[in-house]
């Protein structure tokens with residue numbers, strides 16, 4: 001299993017504000033949709049809440065919450081939703097599903113989950129938005145001793161941003 005973060009982040013490390021995204025970048029949303037389609041996504045409960053009661057079609061949702069018994073969601077076969085109590089449990093839940101849903105499992109936020117999952121992360125798709133935004137949720141600093149940048153594609157419209165890939169260095 002490869003654990004990959006997908007995240008969009010400003011130059012001042014902001015990823016969220018008041019439970020939502022601080023920007024509207026359709027090309028980045030398309031990248032997110034294309035990348036995660038058909039795969040397992042692991043996320044924090046607040047990020048799942050930011051979907052406004054909709055599961056994303058053709059993705060397996062694993063939602064981390066301290067009290068899974070408080071939560072339920074009407075799953076469809078094409079977009080299952082399960083609640084688990086920890087990141088470790090999310091990874092264990094994902095393991096037997098990778099044959100069907102793909103070996104690359106995406107960690108899609110938010111701030112709490114990215115930070116806690118960083119030590120077990122293999123790869124990062126970072127959309128770096130070349131602006132500063134106000135916000136209340138942050139992405140951690142990527143440790144350059146552990147990750148190396150392996151790809152970059154720059155976009156200028158509607159505002160300058162870059163699709164960056166980081167991969168864990170072989171130790």
Ligand SMILES: NC(=O)c1ccc[n+]([C@@H]2O[C@H](COP(=O)([O-])OP(=O)(O)OC[C@H]3O[C@@H](n4cnc5c(N)ncnc54)[C@H](OP(=O)(O)O)[C@@H]3O)[C@@H](O)[C@H]2O)c1
Pocket residue numbers: 006007008009014015016017018019020021043044045046047048050064065066067085086087108109110111112113114116137
């Ligand atoms: N820019 C991006 O790429 C991006 C991506 C995703 C999200 N976001 C933004 O980020 C914000 C949400 O991030 P967030 O940091 O506030 O919340 P989050 O990481 O999405 O979810 C936090 C919740 O996860 C659960 N949790 C966290 N650690 C846990 C642990 N160790 N064990 C069990 N459960 C745990 C708790 O749920 P319970 O409270 O239910 O116990 C906690 O309240 C929103 O603004 C969203 O739009 C941005």
